[in-house]
Amino acid sequence: MMRQKKIFFLIILFAIFFAYITNFEKIPKNITLFQNEKYQIGYLKGIEIEGNGLEKKEGFWNKLATINTDFIGNLELKLSTLGGLFNKKITVNVVPTVEVIPGGDLIGVKLYSKGVLIVGESKIQGIDGNWYEAYNSGTFKAGDMILKIDDYDIEEAKEIPTIINNIGENEITITCERNGNIFEKRIKPIKCLEDNEYKLGLWVRDGAMGIGTLSFYLPEYESYAALGHGISDEDSKSLIDIENGEVYEATLISVKEGKKDVPGEIKGFLNGENSIIGNIEVNSNNGIYGNVNDDSELNTREKIPIASKNEVKLGNAKIYCTVDESQQVKEYDIEIQKIYSNTPGSKGMVIKVTDEELINKTGGIVQGMSGSPIIQDGKLVGAVTHVYVNDPTKGYAIFAETMLDEIKNK
16 A cells, blocks of 8 residues: 555656656747737746746646736746755847738739750650660659750750750750759650650640739839749649749639539639739748849738737638639638648648638638738738648648748748
């Protein structure tokens, strides 16, 4: 009996120790806040936090410290527990509040890749009757970018047949890029039995084109953010390494309603060369980014502040998007159901469309709505990125703060 009591006591002691260490470790070492943002640190009794400008409240088991953010600059806090056995410094960086112009506009996107993208293979029957393919030794992979053939720089896919046939049966050097690494391979073109032309046995493609949604415009940087996720080649699934590109005003034609296991889609067209909104400088996993033309109509709209991811909360919010024949940006009700504040990238939140009008029009979230800004309590908190395949009313969203960092770092 005594032994059982000791074991029970040790289990309780370990549980308390584990709770303290877990609570201690989950408090981040570096915290970035906007000026005048309310931020609170919750911690257990027995953990101490010290520093200037803290407002503390004490409960039965827990404590709460509110950080003063009415300044711009750095603040250092000290955290300790178990009599100073564990210590940690917390650096709080308070930055100016950022105001942006929310989007919701339907946009057309044109990307021009750096070189041309390999998207697949094709067997070639040579004039000798045998079949050949470029992939037979693992030389190339879908997603590789062809930069040069011998000394010829490759900018468009249509250049390759002419270059290959001018070289003829001689072995050539292909310069490629894969995951940021440059490599060269020697390959001999095959003369095709069908048309007597020399070929490599590779399917290639220039850039990409599509429809999406503008997330926001940051006047201070004359830059925009859109989509909330990167543009990948539809065949290779790899992120397209762009040379440049443009974002256009777009016109909605129709909406294919999303259903379980059948993603919906906005169909539209780019309005033409006179409707270019700006360029594309960055195609990252967190969206596309670039500069906006000086005469853009975006400059006339009302600004709202960006919320840090610390300010985002579960509950009601709205999205802005263009999904009907009026071609106008409208707002619709959604609910933020989950928040993954420590998850980087395009899946920081789970959202659910609750607006019956939007559900009747689209079934929920459809392709082309990626980038739709999310507004909560008068602040831009994020943008729509992905839809749940098995439930089109639900999807993922990226934090606005993550997209803001992309603009600042581009």
